[in-house]
Amino acid sequence: MATPLSRRTLLAACTGAAAGLSLPGVTAYADDHRATAGVRFTLNAQVLDGGEQVTSVTLHAARLGPIDPASLTTGTFTVHAKATSPIPVTDDVIFGEYDLDRTVTAVRLDRRGDIVLDLSHAEGQTGGGTLGYIAGRGRNVMLDLVYTITQRAPFTLRNHRPVTIESFTQSRRLSDPEVDAFSSHVSGSGMKYRLYSPTGAHSSRRGRRPLIVWLHGGGEGASLPDYYDNETTLRANRGALGFATPEAQRIFDGAYVVAPQSTSAWMQDGPRFAPLIREIIGDVVRGNRVDHDRIYVVGCSNGGYMSMKMTTVYPTLFAASVPICGVVGSFPPGGAPLIPDSELVKISTPSWLVASLDDLTVDPRANTVHAHELIPGSLVTLYDHVVWNDHQFSGHWSWIYVGRNDPSSNGTHVWQWMAAQQRH
Structure with missing residues (x-):
């Protein structure tokens, strides 16, 4: 059951008046x-x-x-x-x-x-x-x-x-039924997260279920010490929600979806956040019927970086990784790369990278294309623009395509590709 929203989320409404009123409480x-x-x-x-x-x-x-x-x-x-x-x-x-x-x-x-x-x-x-x-x-x-x-x-x-x-x-x-379907939790280390558990026919079947880890972008992290809501991770885009839709649940045969919320931004300290995310994964695995061989990590922007970082820190944990408009170079330019080439070439997790070539926030060639060229056996989907239902979005918002299962390779879409991967 989802935890009710905090008091700051919604205020009591003003009241509207009408003519011909009765005394309060009297018809x-x-x-x-x-x-x-x-x-x-x-x-x-x-x-x-x-x-x-x-x-x-x-x-x-x-x-x-x-x-x-x-x-x-x-x-x-x-x-x-x-x-x-x-x-x-x-x-x-x-x-x-x-x-x-x-x-x-x-x-x-x-x-x-x-x-x-x-x-x-x-x-x-x-x-x-x-x-x-x-x-x-x-x-x-x-x-x-x-x-x-x-x-x-x-x-x-x-x-x-x-x-x-x-x-x-x-x-x-x-x-919001889609958001409300995710329960609210806090790990032992204090990191908040939301969890979707498969329901209906999927949950009644025997066997263990996959786990999809969604890592949000920079805008959905906390702004401590005064704001840490465990809400924006689901409400800012359809990244995590996409994997909880009936279509995705059919493809994955019922999957858990977990969305941790950073206490700042993943790129600020990826090595410190990695074990905290791993702790949440452990909590979900221990408390549910999760298939250890079908844990997937997906992330956008800051989370695209973090999804790759997780596969360098935990090379045997994930069955597949989908980094979206992620960062591997220095950000902002001029410093050391966030993920050195020496780490990228060692990634053994099957990876499918996604970005749009008109991304003005994260250079797609210096990051997504560069990472694809170094990660062994990786796939890549590059769009010219981010357009969905005739509306053009910012070029940075290529996560929209993954949330809609649009990227494809040789006739196989990204969700089906993920679901077919198992840890070896």
Whole structure:
């Protein structure tokens, strides 16, 4: 079971007022009109390739009685959203904050009879994100979200009685089923991590399951001492979530997915972080039915570096490695390489490297191509641009392709290739 989000993640909502209100806690009737004291609502989110967005709001109004869906229109309610940083940024710049009205695109009833307000959202669209990026710290943080719901017109129950809701109270919980499927943990050394465990038919089959280790990018690490959330690792992109999708779970025949969160950035001290990641892997293996011969490591950017570093420190631990836009040279330029050529040529773990040639953050030729040329037997997929569903992303975001199982070689896609690898 997933651990509930921290208090800083979501704040209680402001309340929206409506005409014809009753006293708090009292249901009043006047001219066959029902006014109710208040309704709780939940923000529903989805992780797009460009990060998590609030995509709808559920008003828990089923308790009022059977609602006539024909009485609900996109003008029945309005939604205002305000998102602010959870930590002070007076001497810094944060991207992603907003204070605006969200567009209601549809209104419907869910299977419980609650009212769902679908909100306009899309890749690159501002005003719906759950994360902010603090430039000076190079970190994503969970924004404090305050939503205000206002009812503009009554709706009716199936008995034709009109209803106006007096006030709306926001739940502290942000509902995102994909993220919520990952439980929250802390290792003995204090490193936080999220864990997905295979469910349904996969978990009921006999035998041990593979383990996929997802190592996040630099933006998803901690900003100690004041921010270490165990959330952004899953919400910033679909890297870890991709491996928990039904498609991936079928390919891997049910796999555990673990996503450790660095206490800073992997590249700041890879040799120190390696045993801490290894400790988490050990915890997961001991506590679950994990196949020791099918442990895979995948990472992007900072995590792309760390996935290669792990295979140099633990050459016999992993069945396969998928470094995405990783760094092996000096970063920033001018210093010693993060992974020397003498270590790259000794990597024996089957490796498939991925990058986009228009990556302006990490030079793909000096890092991905260079590593591929030195890692024995490695595969490489190089894209010209990062484009998915007709939206072009930053060239650095080539992890989107791996999260969608797009890279292929001789007709075999990267997830199928990984699943076929076993430690020898």
